[in-house]
Amino acid sequence: MDMQERKTTLPAPPQIPESEIHGQFRAQVVVVGEGLAGLSCALSARQQGADTLIVTGSQAPVGRGGSIFAAYSKVMEEQGIPRQDTDNFILQEFAANGFLVDQRKWYKLFNRSEEAMNWLIDLTRAAGYSVTLEDANEDDPDSPTYQPPGTHAVVSPDTARAGVGIHFALKTLEKAFLAAGGRILRCSAACKLEKKKERVTAVLCRMAESGYVRVLASQAVVLATGDFSASPELMQKYCPQYAPYFTAGGDNYDVGFAVKGLYRGEGHMMALWAGAAWQRTWPCAVMVQGSRLGSHLPYGSHRGLRMNKFGLRYCNEDMNGAYTALTTLREPEGKAYAVWDHRYAQALPWRTHGGRRTDPNTPPETVYALWESQIKTGQLLRRDSLPELLEALGLPTETAMETIRHYNDLCHQGKDPDFHKKAAYLQPIEEGPFYGCSLSDRLFFSVMGGPRTNDRMQICNEQDEPIPGLYCVGSMVGDLYAGCYNFRVPGMNYGACLTFGYLTGKEAAAERP
Ligand SMILES: Cc1cc2nc3c(=O)[nH]c(=O)nc-3n(C[C@H](O)[C@H](O)[C@H](O)COP(=O)(O)OP(=O)(O)OC[C@H]3O[C@@H](n4cnc5c(N)ncnc54)[C@H](O)[C@@H]3O)c2cc1C
Incomplete structure (x- = not known):
């Protein structure tokens, strides 16, 4: 129990006179x-x-x-x-x-x-x-x-x-x-x-x-x-x-x-x-969802590479939306970004959020159409070159490009000694068009x-x-x-x-x- 908790006083019960009970x-x-x-x-x-x-x-x-x-x-x-x-x-x-x-x-x-x-x-x-x-x-x-x-x-x-x-x-x-x-x-x-x-x-x-x-x-x-x-x-x-x-x-x-x-x-x-x-x-647990835009998993969040506002990778991206929300909050100013290329829609089996368990995998055309609709609402960005995308996301281009080059090397080796992400998720980001989004928005649903x-x-x-x-x-x-x-x-x-x-x-x- 911290000092803050001890100091907070809760309201007293209301006094309700019998004359007001009708x-x-x-x-x-x-x-x-x-x-x-x-x-x-x-x-x-x-x-x-x-x-x-x-x-x-x-x-x-x-x-x-x-x-x-x-x-x-x-x-x-x-x-x-x-x-x-x-x-x-x-x-x-x-x-x-x-x-x-x-x-x-x-x-x-x-x-x-x-x-x-x-x-x-x-x-x-x-x-x-x-x-x-x-x-x-x-x-x-x-x-x-x-x-x-x-x-x-x-x-x-x-x-x-x-x-x-x-x-x-x-x-x-x-x-x-x-x-x-x-x-x-x-x-x-x-x-x-x-x-x-x-x-x-x-x-x-x-x-x-x-x-x-x-x-x-x-x-x-x-x-x-x-x-x-x-x-x-x-x-x-x-x-x-x-x-x-x-x-x-x-x-x-x-x-x-x-x-x-x-x-x-x-x-x-x-x-x-x-x-x-x-x-x-x-403290009590919070129910929160981070961005799961563009993710291949229902409730999931992985999609390519994540960087903080300095253009540096900070995590194993294999986590769901709730963990995404809480890990981004720990980065400077609570800001983070995800970047991937168009092949992600084909590289892994896609299950769209809100789908039924009996549905077949989502085909790439549907994934591209979904991304397109999210581009229209400004939630996702798409650019033909990586520097353009990084600039549009507001990331320091030089550092972020270096982070991507290093990440691509790991993808080609099929090993991630930095954050130990599983090999199947190591998809290089090198063939345009490129996609990206901010992970800084969090949806605070409830407190349990x-x-x-x-x-x-x-x-x-x-x-x-x-x-x-x-x-x-x-x-x-x-x-x-x-x-x-x-x-x-x-x-x-x-x-x-x-x-x-x-x-x-x-x-x-x-x-x-
Ligand atoms: C956007 C969003 C999506 C969610 N989706 C899911 C989901 O899909 N699955 C899931 O498990 N959880 C979900 N949740 C969490 C969800 O809110 C709870 O699981 C669920 O609503 C809890 O149900 P409950 O009956 O406890 O309370 P509530 O559904 O919140 O109902 C509370 C009731 O109490 C009444 N009430 C409150 N105060 C008083 C009072 N003083 N006097 C009289 N009546 C009062 C209210 O009017 C209401 O009728 C979601 C939350 C959000 C915000």
Whole structure:
């Protein structure tokens, strides 16, 4: 814990006089938030027979993207994909996270995600959608860009790209929840929890018109309010190094495909005021994507040679978009550039991001057309000569040319003693037209984690004792990630929203005060 963290004070709970509380609702299970986590939990609780009420600040279900991981499913079985042995992979992921994650949650996710995904598959199929598998980087299990198959996507008959259909899943779950007799209360925001002795018994919600209502929960309150990236205070305290990059969000409870900030962490604050401890891992992990323009791998980023603003190579380019974002941030002024030549489109098997696992490799003509469209938007540059390209990128031409000459020598030798990149990726850059792009833009999606949570998603106090009647699901679950959300399990967070939402709904429905 550093000085900065200790100094940051969080806001005090609001004082809400009884005279401002104008109404009362009752349910056995109250779920706060209507994203994938909240909806999965609410429907699952309702299916167990619990009278369940969602309270949400959003006008409709909320989601973004659509990659949902499950270790196995009936779709994988139908596609003839064998069950994976992920033992080694999971250990590698623990190592990548510095062994600072809660292993119980990871193994629970890998062990129970099949059941939850099959539940979602049945529901979405009955609603007229289908579920497909997104493409992943399965070429080399030893590579840090390897991803096990299992990233599912809900698609409609006219969906071109996989991984953007979260709204199909959300609509399906909401409809099923309402059809099963579940209720939704749309408010301005849930603000505070109430307790009787140690048990959480109610949520106070600010209403759009005026005042507050009290929502009584006779069995459980499940917080599912997303992340805290739009809270300067929580960011400063729990993720200070990335706080400067989250500069937006916070005032829109329906926020969709946004970068730079989503929510204010109001669920996190409600939990802390009710006696929750914070997760053990500090700082919280960030979900970030660096440029993957022009890359031959979905979620990937490799394409030729990378140089910093001095025209010097600084890394093994074999890394995915998340790692690209974080490594470029460590270079002077956070600036970096990639350069390659036209043969890259033919030299390696191409898998385009957003594709389905069953798609054939992307042919070079499609790759060139994609690059062309990115040139039109100014994201990529193409020039006939290298000095022209380097100048257009703003790189010191002489040094950068020397870096490229040296890199080409290594490519011809098929060995990279400088950064040990694998031989297949050592493609010389010598035949125009040449392509390049800046790697300096980063998309800050979200911040992961929050209250200390056990593997039953019960929120716990400093002594690791569950606060009776209080659970959380979704992005706010503590200790699931450390360092960065590294996209080696694409859609892992939605996978956790679905699996832990589904399981926690059952727990909450069975809770006996
Ligand atoms: C551009 C982008 C793309 C992404 N794509 C993916 C992807 O494909 N796969 C993936 O796994 N992850 C993806 N993510 C991360 C994604 O945001 C989370 O995985 C997911 O949305 C978390 O779901 P959730 O249910 O926890 O929270 P959310 O989906 O954020 O839902 C939070 C809910 O809580 C409500 N709420 C918030 N505060 C209050 C309050 N005080 N009172 C009442 N209601 C409140 C909100 O209105 C909303 O209904 C993406 C993120 C971004 C920014």
